[in-house]
Amino acid sequence: MSLLPLDGRARVLGDDVNTDYIISSRRKKETIDPQVLRRYLLEDSNPGFADTVRAGDILVAGKNFGCGSAMEVAVTVVLGAGIRVVVARSFSRTYLRNAMNNGLCAISTDTRSIRENDRLRLHINARGTLSLDIDNGASLACEPIAPFMFDMLNAGGLVPYLRRHGDFVSP
Numbered sequence: 001m002s003l004l005p006l007d008g009r010a011r012v013l014g015d016d017v018n019t020d021y022i023i024s025s026r027r028k029k030e031t032i033d034p035q036v037l038r039r040y041l042l043e044d045s046n047p048g049f050a051d052t053v054r055a056g057d058i059l060v061a062g063k064n065f066g067c068g069s070a071m072e073v074a075v076t077v078v079l080g081a082g083i084r085v086v087v088a089r090s091f092s093r094t095y096l097r098n099a100m101n102n103g104l105c106a107i108s109t110d111t112r113s114i115r116e117n118d119r120l121r122l123h124i125n126a127r128g129t130l131s132l133d134i135d136n137g138a139s140l141a142c143e144p145i146a147p148f149m150f151d152m153l154n155a156g157g158l159v160p161y162l163r164r165h166g167d168f169v170s171p
Contacts, residue, residue: 003105003153005123006085008058010134011049012116013042017061018068019095021045023077025069032073034080041081055082058122060114062088065106066095075102085122087111087132087142100149103157107132108143 041050065088085105099106119135130142155161
C-alpha cells in the first residue's frame with residue numbers, strides 16, 4: 001500500500017494544539033483501543049468534532065501541533081479516526097516522532113491559506129518534491145521527508161517496518 005498520492009478534506013485547527021486537547025489524558029485510563037477512543041478526538045477543545053470526522057480527512061494545524069505531554073495515544077486516536085495525515089506549520093518534537101513511529105504522516109508546510117473543508121491532495125510532484133495542492137488552485141511546497149521514512153509510513157510505522165525488513169534498509 002502506498003501513502004501517496006492522498007486526497008482528503010481539510011479539518012482546520014489552530015496553533016498550539018496540545019496532546020490533552022487531541023485526547024484527554026483521562027480517556028487513556030479507560031481504554032487504549034483507538035476504535036473506542038476515536039469518539040473522544042478533540043472532545044474538550046472542540047465538542048462534537050469527532051462526530052464530523054470522516055475516514056480520509058486531513059488534520060490541518062498551525063504552529064506547534066502536538067505540544068504538551070508525550071503520550072502516544074494522541075497519535076493513535078487520530079489514526080483510529082481514519083486520519084492518515086496531519087499537515088501543520090510545525091510539530092512538537094515528541095509528537096512528530098510518535099506520529100512517524102506509529103504510521104501517521106506528519107507534513108510541515110505553511111498552512112495559513114488552507115480553509116475548513118478545502119479539498120487537499122498530497123503528492124510527489126514532477127520535480128520529486130512533496131507538494132500539497134488545494135482545490136482553490138494553490139500548491140504548497142512541503143518540507144522533505146527522507147525516503148526511508150516514507151517506506152516506514154507505507155509499512156504502517158516503525159514496528160511493522162522492522163517486522164518486514166528486520167532492520168533499517170540502507171539506501
